[in-house]
Amino acid sequence: MEEFALTKIVNHHGTEREKLMPILQEIVDKQSYLSDDDMVKVANALQLSAAEVYGTASFYSFLPTQKRGIYVIRVCKSIIARMKGSQEVLQAISDQLNLKPGETTADGLFSLEEVNDIGWSDHEPAMLINDKVYTDLTPEKATRIISKYLEQASQSKLSFNPTQN
Amino acid sequence: MQNIRLTINSIPVEIEAGKTILDAAKKAGISIPTLCHHPDLCVAGNCRVCVVEQLGARTLQASCAVPVSEGMEISTNSAKVQRARRDILELLLSEHRSDCVNCYKNNQCELQELAAKYVFSSSELIPLPALQHYSIDASSSSIIKDDSKCIRCQRCVRTCSQLQHISALAVANKGSEQKISAFMDKPMANVVCTNCGQCVNRCPTGALTERNYITEVMHALHDKNKHVVVQTAPAVRIALGEGLGFAPGERVTGKMVAALKQLGFDAVLDTDFTADLTIMEEGTELLTRLKKVLVDGDTQSALPMTTSCSPGWIKFIEHKFPEFLPNVSTCKSPQQMFGALAKTYYAQKRKLDPANIVSVSVMPCTAKKYEADRPEMRDSGFKDVDYVLTTRELARMIKMAGIDFSALADLSYDSIMGTSTGAAVIFGATGGVMEAALRTAYEIITGREVPFENLNIQPARGMEGVREAAVKIEGCEDNWKFLEGAVLKVAIAHGLTNAYKVMQAVKEGRADYHFIEVMACPGGCLGGGGQPMPTSAEIRQKRAEAIYAEDAGMPLRKSHQNPEILAIYDEFLEKPLGHQSHKLLHTVYVERDWN
Numbered sequence: 001m002e003e004f005a006l007t008k009i010v011n012h013h014g015t016e017r018e019k020l021m022p023i024l025q026e027i028v029d030k031q032s033y034l035s036d037d038d039m040v041k042v043a044n045a046l047q048l049s050a051a052e053v054y055g056t057a058s059f060y061s062f063l064p065t066q067k068r069g070i071y072v073i074r075v076c077k078s079i080i081a082r083m084k085g086s087q088e089v090l091q092a093i094s095d096q097l098n099l100k101p102g103e104t105t106a107d108g109l110f111s112l113e114e115v116n117d118i119g120w121s122d123h124e125p126a127m128l129i130n131d132k133v134y135t136d137l138t139p140e141k142a143t144r145i146i147s148k149y150l151e152q153a154s155q156s157k158l159s160f161n162p163t164q165n
Numbered sequence: 166m167q168n169i170r171l172t173i174n175s176i177p178v179e180i181e182a183g184k185t186i187l188d189a190a191k192k193a194g195i196s197i198p199t200l201c202h203h204p205d206l207c208v209a210g211n212c213r214v215c216v217v218e219q220l221g222a223r224t225l226q227a228s229c230a231v232p233v234s235e236g237m238e239i240s241t242n243s244a245k246v247q248r249a250r251r252d253i254l255e256l257l258l259s260e261h262r263s264d265c266v267n268c269y270k271n272n273q274c275e276l277q278e279l280a281a282k283y284v285f286s287s288s289e290l291i292p293l294p295a296l297q298h299y300s301i302d303a304s305s306s307s308i309i310k311d312d313s314k315c316i317r318c319q320r321c322v323r324t325c326s327q328l329q330h331i332s333a334l335a336v337a338n339k340g341s342e343q344k345i346s347a348f349m350d351k352p353m354a355n356v357v358c359t360n361c362g363q364c365v366n367r368c369p370t371g372a373l374t375e376r377n378y379i380t381e382v383m384h385a386l387h388d389k390n391k392h393v394v395v396q397t398a399p400a401v402r403i404a405l406g407e408g409l410g411f412a413p414g415e416r417v418t419g420k421m422v423a424a425l426k427q428l429g430f431d432a433v434l435d436t437d438f439t440a441d442l443t444i445m446e447e448g449t450e451l452l453t454r455l456k457k458v459l460v461d462g463d464t465q466s467a468l469p470m471t472t473s474c475s476p477g478w479i480k481f482i483e484h485k486f487p488e489f490l491p492n493v494s495t496c497k498s499p500q501q502m503f504g505a506l507a508k509t510y511y512a513q514k515r516k517l518d519p520a521n522i523v524s525v526s527v528m529p530c531t532a533k534k535y536e537a538d539r540p541e542m543r544d545s546g547f548k549d550v551d552y553v554l555t556t557r558e559l560a561r562m563i564k565m566a567g568i569d570f571s572a573l574a575d576l577s578y579d580s581i582m583g584t585s586t587g588a589a590v591i592f593g594a595t596g597g598v599m600e601a602a603l604r605t606a607y608e609i610i611t612g613r614e615v616p617f618e619n620l621n622i623q624p625a626r627g628m629e630g631v632r633e634a635a636v637k638i639e640g641c642e643d644n645w646k647f648l649e650g651a652v653l654k655v656a657i658a659h660g661l662t663n664a665y666k667v668m669q670a671v672k673e674g675r676a677d678y679h680f681i682e683v684m685a686c687p688g689g690c691l692g693g694g695g696q697p698m699p700t701s702a703e704i705r706q707k708r709a710e711a712i713y714a715e716d717a718g719m720p721l722r723k724s725h726q727n728p729e730i731l732a733i734y735d736e737f738l739e740k741p742l743g744h745q746s747h748k749l750l751h752t753v754y755v756e757r758d759w760n
Contacts, residue, residue: 036349040760048332049357050348050760055335058346065349116340 001031001038010045020046020056024063032072033064061115069104069111071149074128077114078121085138086125090114092139093127096146109153110146171237186217186228186239197241198250198279200257200369201318202229204701205687206327212318213253214279218243225249247283254283259290261370262299262313268371269309273698275369276316293341304352306538307360307376307531307694312344315372321345321364328687329661331481333358345372348760357484357759359661361477361685362531362555362694375531375695378552379562385523385552386429393523394511395430396503396582397421399437400529400593400690401556403711407697407704408560409570414707416715419575424563425527426576435578436526437585439499439506440592440601442733443474444724446750447496447598448606449741451680452645460647467491469656469671469678472598474498476536477685477694479754481661486668487756495751499592500526500533501542503582504549505749510737511582519545525552527559529593529693532685541752555695584729587620587715587722594712595659595689596625596632599682603636603655604723610638610645620722626713628688628706630663631656633678655680660687 009026013019020042027038034057043050057063061074075081075090090112094100097110104111120126123135127142134145168179171189178193185208190197201212210230217228220238225246228239240246258280265271299313319336322345326332333356337346347356365373385393402418411417425433451470457463473479473494482489497505503526508519526533530553536542537550554562563570578584588604591597600622607615615622615636624634636653638645656678658664664683670676686692688705691712721727738745 039348040758043760049326049335051335051337051346051356052326052332054348055337055346058337059339 001027001035003041005030006038006041007045010042015046017046017048020048020053024053024057028063032068033066035067036065039065061113067104069109070153071109071129072111072113073146074113074115074118075101076116076118076120076124076126078117078124080121081124081126084124088139089125089127089137089142092143093146096143110149169233169235169237171233171235171239173239174241180233182233184233186219186226186231186233186237187215189233190217190228190239190241195241197228198283199229200275200279200316201320203320203323203367205367206320206323209319209323212257212316214250214257216246216249216253217241218246251283254279255288255290257316258284259288260293260296261316262296262311268314269374269377270314270371274371277370295341295344302352303376304354305358305360305376306354306535307362308353308358308365309374309376310353311372311374314370315345316370317343317345318369319345320367320369321373324363324367327662328363329359329361329481329685330665331357331359331661334364357757359477359480359484359685360532360535360694361661363686364694365531366694366696366698366700375555375557376534377558378534378554379558379565382525382552382554382562385525388523390521391523392431392515392517392521393429393525394432394434394507395425395525395527396434396436396439396500396507397425397527398500398529398533398593398690399440399590399597399712400693400696400708401527401559402590403593403691403708403715404529404696405556405560408557409563411571412707413704414711416711417570418715419577420570420573421559422578423573423576424566424568424570425559427568427573428562428566430525432579432583433576434503434507434511434582435585435589436499436503436528437589437592438582438727438729439502440474440589441586441724441727441730442502442750443496443499443592443598444588444601444605445730445734445741446502446746447472447494448602448609448724450494450496451602452606452609453742455679456647459651469676469681470494471681471683473752474592474598475683475685475690476530476532477661478664478683480532480535480757481664481685482668483755483757484759485665486672489668489671490754490756493754495753497542497750497752498533498536499589500528500553501536501549501752502750504537504542505544506582506733508545508547508549509749510733513737514581519547522547523551524549525554526550527554527556529556529690529696530686531555531694533695544749556693557695557697560697581729581732584727585719586724586727587717587719588724589727590715590719591712593690594626594709595684596622596627596657596682597689597712598684599634599655599657599680600625601724602680602682605725607636607638608723608725610642610648611640612642613640614723619717621713621717625655625657626709628702628709630660631658631667633657653680654678655682657682659684659689659692661685 039053043053125137126135180189199215201209210227215228216225218240302310406415406417454466457466507524512519534553588601641649658667691708692705
């Protein structure tokens with residue numbers, strides 16, 4: 001992130017230790033992930049070590065420290081999700097996109113992740129694609145959803161809008 | 166403060182309010198197992214090994230974290246506690262690669278000790294998957310990090326943050342993936358680690374250990390073509406005994422020399438010799454800087470000047486306050502001065518080919534290993550110090566060789582470079598370099614001894630984290646008239662958190678010191694990261710007393726009186742800060758990033 005943009009975020013929140021979370025969240029909101037350089041700059045601003053900032057970021061699934069694809073698919077890995085078949089759903093998506101959890105497709109379109117509880121335990125298996133929730137999944141249903149995204153992506157290739165779902 | 170009365174295992178105990186159940190149990194002579202607890206560090210309460218049962222409480226209490234309250238009835242050994250303790254240890258063991266017989270910490274591991282005491286049936290727990298795929302970080306010259314042995318007690322994290330103000334290590338990830346990690350899981354060699362080894366000193370398992378050079382040194386000792394010299398740092402002689410069955414604070418100087426000779430070193434020499442030399446060089450440097458700034462109005466010479474003996478401190482200031490690198494004395498540490506001279510002066514005097522000399526040092530320090538590996542440290546034309554052993558490694562080598570250490574008769578250091586003064590041995594305690602420097606500098610300026618009884622500069626001593634002193638200079642010799650009436654202000658800091666405080670005060674213009682002594686480790690070198698374990702304030706205090714006793718017993722107690730120092734200037738170096746000194750005894754520093 002550009003120096004001035006990051007400084008603006010830090011100035012807005014302040015430099016107390018407890019402001020670390022909102023600062024990191026805002027950076028992720030703006031550019032989807034935290035770069036090494038961002039974490040070092042935040043650490044310096046808040047008088048923390050870079051390792052401490054990384055420690056906090058790495059605790060949260062939603063504070064990624066690696067560049068992500070345009071569509072981030074997050075499949076819940078809670079025990080309830082597993083009981084309801086989340087592993088099969090994950091496998092289906094993985095096969096369809098030829099993508100292992102934690103990876104991003106070569107074209108930069110999709111990232112696949114397993115995350116802790118996303119708050120839909122009563123409708124597991126559930127997944128998020130960016131901010132959109134899909135619940136009560138089966139492998140077939142999940143594959144259909146992904147196909148729609150693939151279609152959308154190929155259609156809008158010329159004027160691609162990453163925020164459009 | 167009011168006292169609290171409670172019972173532990175029906176034994177009545179009275180203790181000050183604010184103390185923990187663990188403190189009270191200790192007072193009552195009852196032992197409770199602990200792992201994450203460490204007397205130098207804040208409470209973590211994460212390992213749960215110390216749980217006890219409190220009458221009326223629903224759950225077991227972590228005794229290290231719960232303060233005593235009036236009328237508490239505690240049981241440390243009930244069936245419930247015993248079962249929980251075993252379960253907790255089994256859980257910890259399921260996350261630990263228990264490869265004990267092959268482990269460097271075998272028999273010196275706190276987890277192993279507790280397992281031996283409390284776990285005696287095979288566990289039904291499934292080992293954590295992470296244990297099957299691990300890598301060992303051996304990137305650092307000083308410290309080996311093996312995550313598969315880590316039980317996440319976070320002593321290292323607290324050490325690095327609280328004692329050292331660095332936080333090179335932090336807790337990353339969560340759940341079964343939780344690990345102690347540097348920034349972005351980078352190798353230790355590529356992060357802000359100062360190599361001080363305080364984490365190694367406090368790690369209860371084999372997760373953090375020193376990189377050891379025992380095999381390399383043994384190999385050199387068995388090579389008939391090599392002349393192997395060894396130097397021993399001041400703080401080794403007062404702590405080595407702890408690794409060999411002696412009580413903390415017992416001085417084993419003569420036995421150590423004897424053991425090193427039995428191990429086969431061709432010459433057993435003393436880092437104290439170059440500690441005296443450091444005083445000559447650094448003292449002269451300080452006086453030169455004072456003159457340049459106060460008399461010549463030179464703006465290039467930086468004050469306050471800081472000491473440069475502690476390689477942990479050097480790496481810290483390189484990372485954290487690079488703008489103050491001109492303030493650091495250009496003197497190499499005694500270890501590196503020794504190394505540079507061993508392959509030049511010593512080689513010439515003994516008519517040896519420096520290519521055939523293997524230079525070994527025994528240090529209380531892990532950062533010395535890094536220091537010896539620095540590319541700047543090759544002024545002799547060779548690697549000045551080939552291998553650095555910690556006090557712990559030497560204790561191990563003595564045991565391996567089957568030497569009955571306690572039965573050894575005392576021997577003296579060889580010569581040359583084996584003679585030293587009391588001023589050198591106190592380098593091993595916080596404040597010692599300052600005291601040694603003042604003993605010599607004051608006398609150079611005034612022609613008189615420092616005005617303290619028996620040369621003991623008490624304000625420089627003690628364990629307060631930051632200490633200040635002011636010495637008024639009166640009755641100067643002609644050359645030093647410009648200092649007449651001046652008040653020399655000095656500060657002493659040990660532990661990098663205290664060093665940070667002092668440097669921050671200097672940076673913000675809140676302090677007007679002329680000279681600052683910094684030692685990276687709590688207590689100075691005597692509390693170094695390479696010293697025998699365990700460590701605590703009491704143990705460090707005993708070691709400090711031993712250091713000052715060693716000084717008091719020396720016939721010469723001022724560096725400039727050392728006859729070998731006079732001889733080396735006469736025969737080889739000419740004068741302090743002279744051409745040869747600059748070439749061999751002084752160095753430069755490197756600006757580094759803070760991440």
